[in-house]
Amino acid sequence: MGIEFDHVGKTYPDGTQAVRGFSLSIPSHSTTVLLGSSGCGKTTLLRMVNRMVDPTEGRVLVDGEDLADAAPVALRRRIGYVMQNSGLLPHRRVIDNIATVPRLNGVGRREARERAFELLSVVGLGESLARRFPGQLSGGQQQRVGVARALAGDPNILLMDEPFGAVDPLVRMELQAEMRRIQTELRKTVLFVTHDVDEALALGDQIVVLRAGGVVAQAGTPREIVESPADEFVERFFGAGAERRTLRARPRPEGGWSVSDGAGRPVGVLDSPPPAESA
Ligand SMILES: Nc1ncnc2c1ncn2[C@@H]1O[C@H](COP(=O)(O)OP(=O)(O)OP(=O)(O)O)[C@@H](O)[C@H]1O
Numbered sequence: 001m002g003i004e005f006d007h008v009g010k011t012y013p014d015g016t017q018a019v020r021g022f023s024l025s026i027p028s029h030s031t032t033v034l035l036g037s038s039g040c041g042k043t044t045l046l047r048m049v050n051r052m053v054d055p056t057e058g059r060v061l062v063d064g065e066d067l068a069d070a071a072p073v074a075l076r077r078r079i080g081y082v083m084q085n086s087g088l089l090p091h092r093r094v095i096d097n098i099a100t101v102p103r104l105n106g107v108g109r110r111e112a113r114e115r116a117f118e119l120l121s122v123v124g125l126g127e128s129l130a131r132r133f134p135g136q137l138s139g140g141q142q143q144r145v146g147v148a149r150a151l152a153g154d155p156n157i158l159l160m161d162e163p164f165g166a167v168d169p170l171v172r173m174e175l176q177a178e179m180r181r182i183q184t185e186l187r188k189t190v191l192f193v194t195h196d197v198d199e200a201l202a203l204g205d206q207i208v209v210l211r212a213g214g215v216v217a218q219a220g221t222p223r224e225i226v227e228s229p230a231d232e233f234v235e236r237f238f239g240a241g242a243e244r245r246t247l248r249a250r251p252r253p254e255g256g257w258s259v260s261d262g263a264g265r266p267v268g269v270l271d272s273p274p275p276a277e278s279a
């Protein structure tokens with residue numbers, strides 16, 4: 001179960017071959033990060049999951065169902081999608097932006113609003129922001145609203161396309177921490193796109209490193225990739241500042257293991273102790 005890419009390819013009508021021969025299993029209830037440089041096909045792959053892009057070769061399956069047989073509109077209402085620039089409706093208040101999908105799904109106005117208020121607090125925003133318009137929020141706040149909106153239809157699957165790309169590094173780390181907290185609670189199947197190595201390490205249960213054309217260079221846990229990069233390409237990608245990424249794990253009082261890099265910065269949390277760890 002989960003999401004399955006089965007020998008997927010995409011050639012756009014103008015002849016651009018964005019993706020070829022892409023196969024990947026994405027397990028449920030965990031975060032998979034697609035990591036790669038600009039133009040390597042990340043957005044194309046992500047959008048295949050909600051049928052904003054249809055593959056020209058191969059199949060994409062969700063919980064065993066071939067998406068070619070799924071109705072796009074219904075699909076988009078049960079799959080959350082966070083775009084790079086939040087994609088909020090500018091003329092609707094924050095609270096109504098969040099309530100959009102539940103309303104489309106036939107949830108009553110009052111119930112949809114109650115749920116939207118709950119989600120505001122889930123993403124760490126105060127109720128005082130509910131009546132504002134998106135233009136009256138900071139970039140980081142807008143991204144949080146984007147996440148709340150994507151969660152509002154209670155989707156099993158959350159697609160996130162460089163959602164924190166446009167905010168400064170500190171806010172970005174804050175949003176990543178928020179995302180980890182949300183994910184510990186909600187355990188959605190998250191497909192997260194980024195070109196930022198540190199972000200991939202911070203959020204991914206599984207990281208898929210892509211070359212041009214959506215070719216998988218390596219797929220594995222953050223630890224596996226950092227400790228044994230498959231080839232020179234992956235090594236170079238992770239190369240800058242690699243020494244400070246020597247991972248260390250410590251048991252956490254609240255359970256699990258927190259992993260930090262050589263500089264002591266937190267990069268993620270593991271359920272079980274990593275093998276042969278010198279904590
Ligand atoms: N509608 C389209 N028509 C033609 N070519 C396209 C179209 N959309 C994307 N492409 C091309 O497909 C390739 C992959 O694009 P895609 O947007 O998937 O990359 P990406 O990895 O998301 O890049 P970025 O990190 O810059 O967002 C690029 O060469 C792009 O120019």
Ligand SMILES: [Mg+2]
Nearest residue numbers: 042043044161
């Ligand atoms: Mg993209």
